[in-house]
Amino acid sequence: xxxxxxxxxxxxxxxxxxxxxxxxxxxxxxxxxxxxxxxxxxxxxxxxxxxxxxxxxxxxxxxxxxxxxxxxxxxxxxxxxxxxxxxxxxxxxxxxxxxxxxxxxxxxxxxxxxxxxxxxxxxxxxxxxxxxxxxxxxxxxxxxxxxxxxxxxxxxxxxxxxxxxxxxxxxxxxxxxxxxxxxxxxxxxxxxxxxxxxxxxxxxxxxxxxxxxxxxxxxxxxxxxxxxxxxxxxxxxxxxxxxxxxxxxxxxxxxxxxxxxxxxxxxxxxxxxxxxxxxxxxxxxxxxxxxxxxxxx
Numbered sequence: 621x622x623x624x625x626x627x628x629x630x631x632x633x634x635x636x637x638x639x640x641x642x643x644x645x646x647x648x649x650x651x652x653x654x655x656x657x658x659x660x661x662x663x664x665x666x667x668x669x670x671x672x673x674x675x676x677x678x679x680x681x682x683x684x685x686x687x688x689x690x691x692x693x694x695x696x697x698x699x700x701x702x703x704x705x706x707x708x709x710x711x712x713x714x715x716x717x718x719x720x721x722x723x724x725x726x727x728x729x730x731x732x733x734x735x736x737x738x739x740x741x742x743x744x745x746x747x748x749x750x751x752x753x754x755x756x757x758x759x760x761x762x763x764x765x766x767x768x769x770x771x772x773x774x775x776x777x778x779x780x781x782x783x784x785x786x787x788x789x790x791x792x793x794x795x796x797x798x799x800x801x802x803x804x805x806x807x808x809x810x811x812x813x814x815x816x817x818x819x820x821x822x823x824x825x826x827x828x829x830x831x832x833x834x835x836x837x838x839x840x841x842x843x844x845x846x847x848x849x850x851x852x853x854x855x856x857x858x859x860x861x862x863x864x865x866x867x868x869x870x871x872x873x874x875x876x877x878x879x880x881x882x883x884x885x886x887x888x889x890x891x892x893x894x895x896x897x898x899x900x901x902x903x904x905x906x907x908x909x910x911x912x913x914x915x916x917x
Contacts, residue, residue, distance in 0.1 A: 710736030745839030781859035798877030808854035
């Protein structure tokens, strides 16, 4: 499958129109249409639905767009790394997940020392980020621990997150300073679907996942999660640093007691060959994450 044709396909998917896509690619419309038909013949799948006003993707077309985008970005990244001056630290570091203060401070430090360095941050659910990490579209990722140390290398970061419950001000839990184990068992919960995080909570609550009243699960929430609580669907179980700095007047955050903190980690594929710029970034993160007494030696 020709990379040039994949770029053509992505342009059509983006523009939703053959004419506009051809103009953006600086080729003729008949030539582009022919290339797309040959791509469908090569894959043996219908990729596009050619409507009167716009072009839409079939289910197979959606899959190809995702894969084509990954392939094109990886090729461009590889070309840039190979053409870079080996005596300089330059290029892009692609990081998935939620960048913590340590990650941002490391990025600022590396950028200050090497102005040619750029960062691309990618936010999505853990499943998507892991897939891109394994494909090489992302260099690194930031996850809440625990980390699968069979598949990934990682550095535990000094950034910690406090678990708690986002509750309506009108409920009884809002009158308490903390949420205890018995409280958690008595209310409907909206909880992260990642199994590792669920195990952390069930160990803390000294119970099985089946004993928790989970009404809904989430991966990544766009906007404030307080709307979930305000809807009456349940109480939102999360870590405090993933909440907005200011919450609405109808909700409040109550930490778990005994206190439950988790740490973040910088992660990369165990078999990956990191670029020079990524290695430089990892070295800075490792230094910033080292225990204070180690740094003073």
